Amino acid sequence: MSIIYQEVITGIVSGVSGKLIHVEVEIRNGLPYFTMVGYLSKESMEAKERVASALRSIGHPLPSMKITVNLSPANIRKNGTAFDFPIAVAFLGCLNLIDASKLDDICIMGELGLNGKIRGVGNCLPIVLEARKQGIHKFFAASEDENSLRGIEDIEVVFMDSLQDVLDYFHGTYHQKSCRSATTYQKEESEEDFSDIIGQQHLKRAMEIAVTGRHHLLIIGSPGSGKTMAARRIPTILPQLSKEEKMEVQAIYDATGIPRYLEDDTRPFRQPHPMIPKAAFLGGGKTPTAGEITLAHHGILFLDEFMEFKTECIEALRQPLEDGTIDITRNGIYHKFPADFQLIATMNPCPQLG
Numbered sequence: 001m002s003i004i005y006q007e008v009i010t011g012i013v014s015g016v017s018g019k020l021i022h023v024e025v026e027i028r029n030g031l032p033y034f035t036m037v038g039y040l041s042k043e044s045m046e047a048k049e050r051v052a053s054a055l056r057s058i059g060h061p062l063p064s065m066k067i068t069v070n071l072s073p074a075n076i077r078k079n080g081t082a083f084d085f086p087i088a089v090a091f092l093g094c095l096n097l098i099d100a101s102k103l104d105d106i107c108i109m110g111e112l113g114l115n116g117k118i119r120g121v122g123n124c125l126p127i128v129l130e131a132r133k134q135g136i137h138k139f140f141a142a143s144e145d146e147n148s149l150r151g152i153e154d155i156e157v158v159f160m161d162s163l164q165d166v167l168d169y170f171h172g173t174y175h176q177k178s179c180r181s182a183t184t185y186q187k188e189e190s191e192e193d194f195s196d197i198i199g200q201q202h203l204k205r206a207m208e209i210a211v212t213g214r215h216h217l218l219i220i221g222s223p224g225s226g227k228t229m230a231a232r233r234i235p236t237i238l239p240q241l242s243k244e245e246k247m248e249v250q251a252i253y254d255a256t257g258i259p260r261y262l263e264d265d266t267r268p269f270r271q272p273h274p275m276i277p278k279a280a281f282l283g284g285g286k287t288p289t290a291g292e293i294t295l296a297h298h299g300i301l302f303l304d305e306f307m308e309f310k311t312e313c314i315e316a317l318r319q320p321l322e323d324g325t326i327d328i329t330r331n332g333i334y335h336k337f338p339a340d341f342q343l344i345a346t347m348n349p350c351p352q353l354g
């Protein structure tokens with residue numbers, strides 16, 4: 001054996017969208033050495049220890065040879081632990097334990113335990129949607145991630161519990177198990193309802209028109225007149241999310257790490273605190289994440305006490321209100337965050353009455 005090469009496909013979440021990553025594994029003659037390259041974070045670099053132990057646990061230790069793993073493209077920072085599973089599968093292909101020719105069109109995501117158990121990574125949906133755009137329709141994922149991936153059309157997801165399941169799958173002896181971690185979604189009934197508003201006929205008419213045409217709305221009134229109470233009941237008269245809108249919203253929440261079910265067809269309703277910093281409001285940070293305006297995508301952004309928000313936050317609303325997106329550049333990488341929301345704001349007539 002001189003040189004053995006294997007490549008598999010995985011992905012990362014960049015902002016709120018997925019990017020496909022190619023995992024390349026090379027095994028060659030030489031002094032035993034295991035190195036990983038490709039602009040990796042510390043937790044990603046530690047994958048070599050987890051992969052080596054996981055393979056030993058199923059009776060297939062790594063050979064005593066020179067091993068190189070590259071995550072491409074090398075100019076994108078690789079964060080997280082979702083590379084463990086694809087790296088291990090690539091090794092199984094190199095060792096001729098599975099049919100490597102069938103790995104070309106499979107996207108693989110998951111973290112490995114030292115005992116070979118496959119753990120969920122929690123943000124698979126943005127990667128799955130990006131892979132589907134690029135013509136990939138089969139995926140290997142952890143059973144723990146079933147809640148956020150079940151029910152997606154035009155794809156096949158094989159949920160696995162351990163690395164041994166991969167061998168069983170390619171040998172034709174694997175049977176999909178019912179996932180114990182999957183839970184049945186039950187829609188929560190809101191305690192608030194639009195019918196709770198008594199009187200205020202002009203306000204109710206204005207809110208109904210705003211919801212029907214997705215118009216932005218500013219409610220001005222003296223303290224105690226019911227502005228906040230009425231605005232919080234607007235979600236109960238909103239239309240349900242369409243299938244595509246549910247996918248977009250779920251991908252955003254998966255990327256941000258906020259729990260939400262794919263079956264949930266209620267529109268987001270976000271109410272940030274007036275003292276919220278600009279980065280949390282618009283999105284950003286060292287590793288760009290979605291802000292409140294993106295979390296309100298296809299829903300409502302409710303700004304109570306509008307004039308108490310920082311001026312920089314209010315002025316920054318111009319682009320998302322006009323374009324439905326917010327553009328952020330970090331470390332030379334351009335990110336476009338969706339922000340197609342309906343703005344509902346309340347305020348007092350003047351500061352003296354606050």
